[in-house]
Amino acid sequence: MKTVAISILGTTMDRRGKGDKRWDKWRPTVSMFQHDDLLIDRLELLFDNHSQGLAKQVTEDIARVSPETEVVHHRVNFADPWDFETVYSQLLDFARGYSFKPTRESYLVHITTGTHVAQICLYLLTEAGYLPGQLLQTAPAKRDSNLPGQYQIIDLDLSRYDQIASRFQKEHQEGTVYLKGGIETNNAAFNRMIEQLEKVSIRSNAPILITGPTGAGKTQLAQRVYELRRQRGKLEGRLVAINCATLKGENTMSALFGHKKGAFTGATADRAGLLKEAHKGLLFLDEIGELGLDEQAMLLRAIEDKRFIPFGSDRETSSDFQLIAGTNKDLAQKAREGAFRADLLARIDLWTYELPSLKERIEDLEPNLDYEIESFSNKAGHLVSFNKAAREKYLAFGRSPEASWSANFRDLNASITRMGTLADGGRITVEVVNEEISRLKRKWQTAEDSGENPKAAIENVLGAGSSEEMDYYDQLKLAALIEVCRESGSMAEAGRKLFDVSRQAKKSNNDSHRVKQLLGKYGIRFEDLKAECREV
Structure with missing residues (x-):
């Protein structure tokens, strides 16, 4: 050496x-x-x-x-x-x-x-x-x-110097829990999983499959695996991430594998594609189960041979990328149903890690609460903290059966953001906590009463992961729009319900057009929503 x-x-x-x-x-x-x-x-x-x-x-x-x-x-x-x-x-x-x-x-x-x-x-x-x-x-x-x-x-190696190790114990601990985002978690099963994933991240270039419910932290974990591999000299390219649920039709092939100029209407120039952009780096395909069978076949070859053919081209190209796939679906069940290729599943599940929901690792609520408070303080530019009584009350509620944490860590992040914003002088009081607990109860109760939360309503129409880039406010509006359209016999009827006040101020009403425009922003057709209702 x-x-x-x-x-x-x-x-x-x-x-x-x-x-x-x-x-x-x-x-x-x-x-x-x-x-x-x-x-x-x-x-x-x-x-x-x-x-x-x-x-x-x-x-x-x-x-x-x-x-x-x-x-x-x-x-x-x-x-x-x-x-x-x-x-x-x-x-x-x-x-x-x-x-x-x-x-x-x-x-x-x-x-x-x-x-x-x-x-x-x-x-x-x-x-x-x-x-x-x-x-x-x-x-x-x-x-x-x-x-x-x-x-x-x-x-x-601080373990060789007892006196130094004691002085820098916190820094050393943060280094050992890097993949956990610096959070000293208490769930034994989760800790064992992360410890193994750290070894795999450093020692293996094989694909990794991360499963778990929406909001459990799949994207954040993939980001940290990338950073760890890059720090250890395992890759030199960049992280390229895409939610496969956002890819539709011809755009899927083009986005993943690239295309040649003129391959389809609108292809006015060559496009490299995400696989090519991930050369020498890491490709994170979230919600991989949403890919079509044709794309799955091309992806399998790209994983095994590092070669693929861009859309509309007659020549192969190559990309030496490492892969992390994410999903909240049961890919084994999808494979049995013929919706996911069994050979691709066999190739990507060599190392499979299932992230538990926040409810399943509720003992980690407190360290994650501290992490979110620190993150919010850094973004806000000033210190934010609980007083003792407020902290105890919030933790007691969060651990109680009343707290469903249906969106997992996204719920926690949003909750801390709201309380931190409302905290006068950066101090979260019992009054602020009481207001937030009431807000969370209403949110979760509304989701239970409707049979599905806004994320689920949207993703049932647009596909898994489609709501992840939307504010909760926008999710509520779109979920309500979908519900009204399903319950209405026509777009005109849906428009009359949705615009019952503003339509009175117009000399002429075209309620159907307004509904069509709103649905069109998300690529949704009224006829498709009604067809889903008939199938049910």
């Missing part, structure tokens, strides 16, 4: 001495290569445009003392080398853009050179895993010593 050092050029300490006298001075970057027991195969040297001459001199000197070492130059220009945010951002960009090969190379991060700000940033990036290595600290030799200096390699 090769050893690679990453170091910032020391514009002061590496410039000591003129001519051959420079060899009489301790220079930290050169000194790394003057130790017989520290062999470095490659140095990644970071410097700005003003230090090109010094970088050339240091590189030549390294070649004299360690000819087997390769030196690679990287230009990193800090607008202000003492501004923490600027320096951290640019070093983070370097780390994210560097192609780490942890199975073939070990890394040392030299933290002796650069400004103190840069040294701190290098430490933080190493501790967080963006620079996957150990710290290297160099120093001059002790007085009256002929040695070229001294060095120390620091392992940031």
Whole structure:
């Protein structure tokens, strides 16, 4: 395994001495290569445009003392080398853009050179895993010593340093629960599942299938798996996500696999497609069960062979992507019914993880409550918190049989958003909690009385996941529109019910046209709603 050092050029300490006298001075970057027991195969040297001459001199000197070492130059220009945010951002960009090969190379991060700000940033990036290595600290030799200096390699495995581990226990815990969004969950089964998923995310490139009810967190978990894989050097492309329920007709083939110009009416230019955009990255297909059988067949080949044919093309193209699929449907049942290809299911369910509903892991209500409060505070720009009595009352209600949490964590997120917004001085009181509990009861009771909540009513018409990008207010309006149309004999009758007040102010009424326009915004036809009623 090769050893690679990453170091910032020391514009002061590496410039000591003129001519051959420079060899009489301790220079930290050169000194790394003057130790017989520290062999470095490659140095990644970071410097700005003003230090090109010094970088050339240091590189030549390294070649004299360690000819087997390769030196690679990287230009990193800090607008202000003492501004923490600027320096951290640019070093983070370097780390994210560097192609780490942890199975073939070990890394040392030299933290002796650069400004103190840069040294701190290098430490933080190493501790967080963006620079996957150990710290290297160099120093001059002790007085009256002929040695070229001294060095120390620091392992940031905090479990080896009890005193440090206790100081940074919270940060360490947050790192170990990364896939849980930094939330210390209490549900034992959920924790075991996430622990295994973390191993699979790092060790395997095989497809992952995430199942669970709407609002259980499938999209967020896929995002975190992507970030974890990218941090560990498992992929270098971007995350491409699509809800398959939003794809209809010819647009499905085009969106997924791309198309050639002229492939169909409106195809005025070539389109790469989502699979191609996910090359070297991760493709998340939420609600994969909504794909048609033709698209499923093409997707299966793309997963197995990394090749597919864009719509309207006679030539294959390729894309090396990793896949995560999501669904709230029973794909095995759909396969038995012939609505989902059994061979595709067999290919994507090597690693299947079912996310439980919030009700099924109600012991995790409190840590998720803390997470949502912190997230809202960050977005609002000020601290928001419960007083003790309000917190206890909200948790007691949330754990009670009265709380259905029908939309799972989306219900919790929306609830915290409302209370945080109404909290005077950022303090959520019992009065605010009482009002929110009443609101949640009405919401869930209305859903129970109607036999289905707004999301279900919409998704029964438009397909699974179609309501996810809609505000709850818009969901209520569309669900009510669907219900009125189903109960009416004609669009004119539906219009009279819907516009019973505003139509009185019009000289002429075209209620049918207004209903048709509203339904048309969502691609719904009145005739189709009535046909569904007759089938039922």
